[in-house]
Amino acid sequence: MRFDTKHLIRWGIPGWVLIFWLLYESLFIKNINPLDSNLLDISKGLTVLISLAAIGVPIGYIMHQIYFGFTWGVNKNRKYNEIADKIGEKFPKHDEWGQNPHEDYFQFEYVWHAMLINQDAETRKYLEDRYRYMLSTIHGLGALGVSSGISMVGTIFISRFSEFHFADIQFHVYLWSGFIFQFIILLTTMLNHSYYSNNLRAFQIKMLKTYL
Numbered sequence: 001m002r003f004d005t006k007h008l009i010r011w012g013i014p015g016w017v018l019i020f021w022l023l024y025e026s027l028f029i030k031n032i033n034p035l036d037s038n039l040l041d042i043s044k045g046l047t048v049l050i051s052l053a054a055i056g057v058p059i060g061y062i063m064h065q066i067y068f069g070f071t072w073g074v075n076k077n078r079k080y081n082e083i084a085d086k087i088g089e090k091f092p093k094h095d096e097w098g099q100n101p102h103e104d105y106f107q108f109e110y111v112w113h114a115m116l117i118n119q120d121a122e123t124r125k126y127l128e129d130r131y132r133y134m135l136s137t138i139h140g141l142g143a144l145g146v147s148s149g150i151s152m153v154g155t156i157f158i159s160r161f162s163e164f165h166f167a168d169i170q171f172h173v174y175l176w177s178g179f180i181f182q183f184i185i186l187l188t189t190m191l192n193h194s195y196y197s198n199n200l201r202a203f204q205i206k207m208l209k210t211y212l
Contacts, residue, residue, distance in 0.1 A: 008057060010060075010064075010136065010139075010140055010143075011057050011058075011060040011061045011064060011143075012053070012056050012057045012060050013060060013140070013143075013144060014059070014060040014063035014064070014140075014143040014144050014146065014147035015055070015056030015057055015058070015059030015060030015061075015062075015063065015147070016052075016053070016056040016060070017144065017147045017148065017151065017185075018056075018059060018060075018063070018147045018150060018151050018154075019052050019055065019056050019059065021151035021154070021155065021178065021182055022151060022154050022155075022158070023052075024178055025154070025155045025158050025159070025175065025178055026158060060143065060147070063143040063144075063146045063147045063150075064139065064142075064143040066143075066146050067139070067142040067143045067145070067146045068139075068142075070146075071142065072102075080098075080101065080104040080105065080107075080108055081097075081098055081104075083108065083201065083205060084097075084108075086205050086209075087205055087208050087209050087212070088209065090208075090209070090212040091111060091208065091212065092107075092111060093107065094107045111208065111212075112131075112204055112208065115207070115208060115211050115212055116128060118211070119211060123211075127207060130203065131200070131203070131204070134196055134199060134200040134203065135200060137196050138193060138196045138197055138200060141189050141192050141193040141196065142193055144185075144189050145186060145189040145190055145193060148182055148185045148186035148189060149186055151182055152179065152182045152183065152186065155175070155178065155179050155182065156179075159175055
């Protein structure tokens with residue numbers, strides 16, 4: 001199995017984000033000052049950092065699987081009839097088109113890749129690179145959205161079931177400022193995910209209309 005740096009970054013970011021926020025909330029809610037803890041010891045701090053970095057990759061991979069499972073589960077909401085209608089009569093529909101959204105998706109992917117195969121090397125490379133970039137960005141944003149959502153739930157859980165000093169204003173500031181930042185990250189991630197998804201679909205439709 002080939003493991004590139006891009007996979008490390010793609011899978012690591014959602015995991016590292018989740019670990020960071022849960023660690024942030026746990027430290028402050030538990031009234032632990034990182035400046036007074038053993039984390040500042042170089043050897044111990046480096047060991048903890050390397051361990052968390054390593055753990056973040058499989059956690060991020062799990063975030064990707066959750067994202068894929070969720071998006072595939074709601075795939076029935078995608079209207080491929082509208083996509084086919086925009087492409088026109090050149091789009092070859094399968095015999096049971098419109099009855100199963102999953103089968104419609106497979107047909108759309110087949111038509112897309114069949115079109116790529118029929119292009120010259122230069123055109124195919126451009127289309128593949130553009131498609132790969134946008135698809136990778138969409139999936140990365142999706143996994144980051146899952147990570148942000150889980151971290152927000154984790155923040156609520158930690159604050160609800162821990163011995164939190166509710167009368168301490170300082171810790172309220174730490175708690176809710178972190179929660180607000182998580183919400184902002186989740187919101188912007190969802191907006192960017194929607195933008196790139198629409199952009200990719202428009203790109204595919206226009207290219208199919210041009211090269212089919």
